[in-house]
Amino acid sequence: MNTLQKNWPALTLTFLGIVFLIYGGLRGEYLAVLRKAVMVCLECVGIG
Amino acid sequence: MAEKRKSIRHWVQFAFSVFTNGYLAGFAGGRIFTGRAKGICLPGLNCYSCPGALGSCPIGALQSVLGSRGYHISFYVFGFLMLIGAVLGRFVCGWLCPFGLIQDLLHKIPFPKKYGKIPGDRWLRLMKWGLLIGFVILLPLYAVDAFGQGKPWFCKYVCPSGTLLAGLPLVLSNPSLRQSIGWLFAWKNVILVSLLLLSVIVYRPFCRYLCPLGAIYGLFNPIAFCRIRLDTDACTSCGACRKACKLDISPDRTPNNIECIRCGDCIRSCPHQALSFTFPGRQQKPGEKLHPQ
Structure with a gap:
């Protein structure tokens, strides 16, 4: 048995991570991140 | 090397x-x-x-x-x-x-x-x-x-x-x-x-x-697919890995400590090759524990 099959906690979290990622993207979070990331973040830069 | x-x-x-x-x-x-x-x-x-x-x-x-x-x-x-x-x-x-x-x-x-x-x-x-x-x-x-x-x-x-x-x-x-x-x-x-x-x-x-x-x-360090494996049979607790670790971790006790950044210094320093990286798909060795801390 290899580590991929045996490591069920990591396997479960990987699967859950993919499900969350897709669900979050579908409910508009990808666009929320995109909207923020395509403008200069004045707070991050240390101005705003 | x-x-x-x-x-x-x-x-x-x-x-x-x-x-x-x-x-x-x-x-x-x-x-x-x-x-x-x-x-x-x-x-x-x-x-x-x-x-x-x-x-x-x-x-x-x-x-x-x-x-x-x-x-x-x-x-x-x-x-x-x-x-x-x-x-x-x-x-x-x-x-x-x-x-x-x-x-x-x-x-x-x-x-x-x-x-x-x-x-x-x-x-x-x-x-x-x-x-x-x-x-x-x-x-x-x-x-x-x-x-x-x-x-x-x-x-x-x-x-x-x-x-x-x-x-x-x-x-x-x-x-x-x-x-x-x-x-x-x-x-x-x-x-x-x-x-x-x-x-x-x-x-x-x-x-x-x-x-x-x-x-x-x-x-995630203790359960991640990519982590460090300790061969307890090969380890002599010589302390070489502890000395090499710049983050003050004891890899011979907690190879998958939450502070470990996987730089690999402990693996390179071990004179007995007791530490190694493990990746998804690697064949598990007989008696090897998958989740040491």
């Missing part, structure tokens, strides 16, 4: 940093990349306002979603962190984070005395948890304005990676931004310079004490 392997890690860090910050026109023109890839998170602490950044910082993205009106949890960013954490854990910190590379290079500067830790190390390590819970999650979520919008508190008041990778290049190349700097820019530069100076004498002070992304990935 050991030095050659060590330099491979630095080349990987360098290549990944260049690849994920490859929008060169941004550096020349004092602007940022605006393509759709910007909505995808990068694994390391890579500010999305860096002129070269082709993706987003997961900590910045998390604060921006939590601070947006209408979202009280971010499945998108938590899912990304869960996926990367379960596969790589803090391997990201050691091999893929641009701010980690900068601290690594600074630590190579010769200095009369280098310190394994600073006074109060044990308590200072808890600061990154405070920053994660307070500045990254609770404040953006609950300290909102009249329109229900929260601020990215960690990015605004703490993040030295943002100051170095985004603030300084943009302010230097964009005259209108240069005219707007004030006390906040000065404060963030004080944090940045303090950490950069500290990096010369202490290994990775930001990763140890302040990085909320490292805190999250650290949680």
